Amino acid sequence: MEFKNVAFGPTQTIKTHNSDGSILFRLNSELKPFPETITDRLREWSIQQPEKTFIAQRNKEGIWQELSYADIYQQMCSIAQNLLDMGFEENDTIVILSENSLEHALLALASVHIGIAYSPISPAYSLVSEDFSKLRHCLEKMTPKLVFVQSEQAYTRAIQFIKNTFPEVTILVSQGDNFTNIASWRQSVFCDDVAQAHKKVKGDTVAKILFTSGSTGLPKGVINTQQMWCANLQQITQSFPFMQEQAPVFIDWLPWNHTFGGNHNFGLALHNGGTLYIDDGKPSxxxxxxxxxNLREISPTAYFNVPKGFEMLIPYLEKEEQLRNTFFKNLQIIFYAGASLxxxxxxxxxxxxxxxxxVKIPxxxxxxxxxxxxxxLFANWGGAFSGLLGVPVAGLEVKLVPLGDKxxxxxxxxxxxxxxxxxxEATLQAFDEEGFYKTGDAVKFLDENNPDKGLVFDGRIAEDFKLSTGTWVNVGVMKTKIISSGSPIIQDVVIAGxxxxxxxxxxxxxxEACCKLTGHTTQVCVSELYEHSSVKTFINTWMNDFNAHATGSSTSIGKVIIAHEPPSIDKGEITDKGSLNQRAVLSNRKALVSQLFSHYE
Structure with missing residues (x-):
């Protein structure tokens, strides 16, 4: 069956063997020029297509509130003027506590436009966390002069914590009456100060700090410079040139405090003069x-999601013909990330x-x-498969370094x-002697003799372990097989041994899948649900089938335990995007690990 005719970038590569045993791998295509700052494109589009909608979000009445490129540029400059009036100094920053919103976008753009580093902090650190330990950590790292809070009511606890702990911080809100409201900033007059401040912004100016939870669970702030962000948007666009041929339309929920939603999706819409509809839903x-x-109304040209999001969407697509027609009508690619599909x-x-x-959509x-x-890396061609990572983006060198058998x-x-x-200290440890960032991701060539076929995922080096027999267990590959074969009942897994x-x-x-299997509603007690005979039968049958295809101790399962408590954000077990931290779960749930190996059943 044919794929939809979509314009993809080149995939010819150059593979070089080094004398030290490493391999250099790159695309045989140069990176084209890109803007020096992220808001350069915004200014261009505000002149070339001033009335075109850039960002839209439903208001309380459910009506799409649309802001054009001209609207966004004007309001961004107005907010930037107010920031300049606050007298930000070199070490002062801005922290955003907000879901994706029009106000979030405007303040973020205003910050980067005049060279003030900002950080969008995971809303879960404020709304879900009980002890605010991660929020405190991020605020201590950022030393913000200004904290923006979307809703004063929703973030009441977090605001009180900030006032008590960081009393010098100014609070700005979008909804609420007790602090300055950003609405008063959006239409205010701005002067030449904004343009002069922007002229000082260069490629090496810090644009934003994105906090990512490492293996210890403590967030590390990744520096995103203007050059870093702009270069990557050009690289992505060269991999998917159809975005230049037809201005993209996205309907997207992925959070802007993560690089997938905040850099990739938001940035691609801006870079290519497209429209981003904020989806206030999520895979729950x-x-x-x-x-x-939203998808009943908006026809995206590319649709981005995590695997769980696609899994939850499929039953609706199966039932509703009109939804299918709207969804697939203009779709060029389906893009997944965060885990294997x-x-x-x-x-x-x-x-x-x-x-x-x-036809199939790639x-x-x-x-x-x-x-x-x-x-x-991108597997930017039709006919890819789960686990295929593809070839490097233009201008990026991948060094493959042998570590054991990986x-x-x-x-x-x-x-x-x-x-x-x-x-x-973390910065020093993250790079090798040649300045290459050490990802910790293990990869291998799909075909050693044809590198153009790309790389495939081979697990996380730090997660792999040896059994008592000395046999290595490839955690990443095994996890992919477990989730794929156990879907939809098995949502995620942590592998021990x-x-x-x-x-x-x-x-x-x-x-939800367990309830469907057993006939219960979601109000049932989790312990009762997981002990149900239908669930037990499914797990036992699945495990027997899985082991029937195993090739030895490193690919077969000895025992399983169902976790009754969901993964904890406070303990670093999960991100608000849904990614599990294997090491944190094993560390925090030692009793379960002990049960796994107390005896063999």
Whole structure:
């Protein structure tokens, strides 16, 4: 079956073997010029297409509130003037505590336009956390002069914490009466001070700090310079040139405090003069309804999501013909990241596309990280498969370094971070002697004799471990197989077995899928649900089938335990995007690990 005709960038590569045993791998295509600052494009589009909608979001009445490129540019400058009037000094920064919103976008753009570093902090650190330990850590690192809070009511606890702990900080809100409201800034008069401040902003000026939870669970602030962000947007666009041929339309929920939503998706819309509709939904039992409501109205040209988001969307696409028609009508690519896409979900998306428009939509992904802004590799062609990472973006060197029986991917390019914010020790450890960023991702060539076929994921080097037999367990690859084969019941998994005789699993189950299997409602007690005979039968049957295809102790499962408590953000077990931290879960749930290996059943 044919794929939709989509313009992709070149994939010819150059592979060089070094004398030290490492391999250099790059695209045989140069990086084209890119803007010096992220708001240069905004100014261009505000002149070339002033009335075109840049960002839109539903208001309380459910009506789309649209801001054009001219609107955004004018309001950005007005807010920037107010920031200048506050007298920011060199070490002063801005912190944003907000979900994705029009006000969030305006303040972020105003900050980078005049060279004030800002940081969008995960809303979960304010809204879900009980002890505010991560919020405190981020604020101490940032030393903000201004903290923007979207809703005074929703963030009441966080605001009180900030007032008590950082009394010198100015609070700015979008909704509320007790602090300065950003609405008064959006239409205020600005003068030449803003233009003069912008002239001082250069490629090496810090644009934003994105905090990412490392293996210890403590957030590290990744420095994103103007050059890093702008270079990566050009690299992505060269990989997907159809975005230049037709201005993109995105409907997107991915949070801007993460690099996927905040750098990649928001940035691509701006870089290519497109339109970004903010989706206030997300992949949850309630949030998916909002997402589907939006997709009934908006036809995206590219759709970005995490695997769970696609999994939850499929039942709606299967039931609603009109939704399918709207969704697939203008779609050029389906893009997933954050985890591997289970093959049954992949197959169903292709099946629905064929049913609706007669051809497959290319399903693509790649490899990257917050430190690479985020994109480093793309499998930018039809016919890819889960686990295929593709080839490097233009202008990026990938060094493959042998570590044991693995190859670690390391990056050097204009889109790679200079280090971690106010953390010289972590910065020093993150780079090798040649200035390559050490990702910790293991990769290998799909075809050693044809590097143009790209790299495939081979796990996380720090997560792999040896059994007592001395056999290595490839955690990343095994995790992908477990989630793919156990979908939709098995939502995520943590793999244990260091120095043990067998592999043990801590399973995190999908409550909605379990309820569907057992006939319960989501109000049922989790313990009762997980102990239900239907769930137990599914897990036992799945485990037997999985082990029937195993090739030895490093790929077979000895025992599983179902985690009844969901992963904790406070303990660093999960991000608000839903990614599990293997090391943190094993550290925090030692009792479960002990049960896994207390005896063999």
């Amino acid at each position: 039992s309630k949030g998916i309804e909002e997402t589907v409501k 289970a093959q049954p979900i992949w197959n169903k998306l292709e099946e629905l596309a064929i049913q609706t428009i007669g 399903i693509v992904t790649g490899l990257g990280c917050t430190e690479s802004g985020p994109s480093a 190859w670690e991917a390391r990056y050097r390019a204009a889109n790679v971070t200079k280090g971690y914010w106010r953390n010289p 260091l120095d043990q005789d067998y592999i043990g699993l801590i399973l995190f189950l999908n409550i």
